């Protein structure tokens with residue numbers, strides 16, 4: 001359409017299935033002089049729910065996003081839509097939590113530093129000091145928050161203070177080996193992603209590689225999922241698997257698994273931050 005400068009936005013929405021949803025969205029964009037760049041949608045026939053993600057270019061003036069949001073609210077209401085409209089350039093603010101194993105943290109920091117992952121890691125929290133030097137080298141604030149059964153409530157209150165003070169959009173558990181309380185999980189619902197070092201639902205809990213070795217599996221893997229109060233039960237976002245064989249010890253499996261963990265977690269963080277992930281009960285819909 002126009003040649004005037006444009007700003008790219010992403011509109012994500014979900015609502016009960018109904019006639020005219022796509023028509024209403026495309027008419028709204030046409031009336032606001034916008035070009036659709038790409039569009040993904042899914043209508044779940046089993047539960048009658050509809051999901052949509054549209055990337056579009058709108059006229060680039062500073063009021064564009066506010067105007068689009070104000071006007072889209074009127075389009076969304078009749079369909080009872082849940083929706084978000086965000087400039088593509090918005091970089092999500094991420095707080096990473098880690099314990100002793102640093103491979104997923106290191107991978108996330110490298111990907112964000114190299115521009116591969118469009119997020120800002122604004123803080124790192126750990127119950128150990130192992131990775132303080134790495135995080136400080138990246139110029140990111142590091143917070144040592146030790147956790148014992150007695151100190152867990154204070155530790156979790158400290159984490160929530162940091163989430164608020166750093167205006168965090170997403171908490172990433174990059175091999176953080178403490179179980180979060182029900183209360184913390186509900187405060188972080190839909191904005192905390194964990195990497196579990198197995199191909200769920202197999203080998204939940206601690207020491208999945210030993211469980212895998214004992215069972216004699218031929219694939220090991222990793223699962224990135226939203227954190228819920230039920231350990232390792234959260235909606236799955238991304239999974240990765242790697243071939244293994246009888247010659248691999250549990251330590252070999254853990255070493256092989258590190259690549260799967262880093263890859264699955266980075267993909268889950270990217271998709272979440274690009275607005276591609278919709279939670280539907282215990283499951284997710286990924287529009288990509």
Ligand SMILES: Nc1nc2c(c(=O)[nH]1)N[C@@H](CN(C=O)c1ccc(C(=O)N[C@@H](CCC(=O)O)C(=O)O)cc1)CN2
Nearest residue numbers: 176177178179180194195196205206228229230231232
């Ligand atoms: N509420 C939740 N908290 C956490 C989840 C989750 O799914 N829901 N995932 C874990 C990560 N994790 C597996 O992916 C995991 C971490 C820790 C344990 C565990 O049994 N921890 C022991 C302590 C271990 C230690 O101190 O090293 C415990 O907490 O008693 C199991 C699975 C992150 N949190």
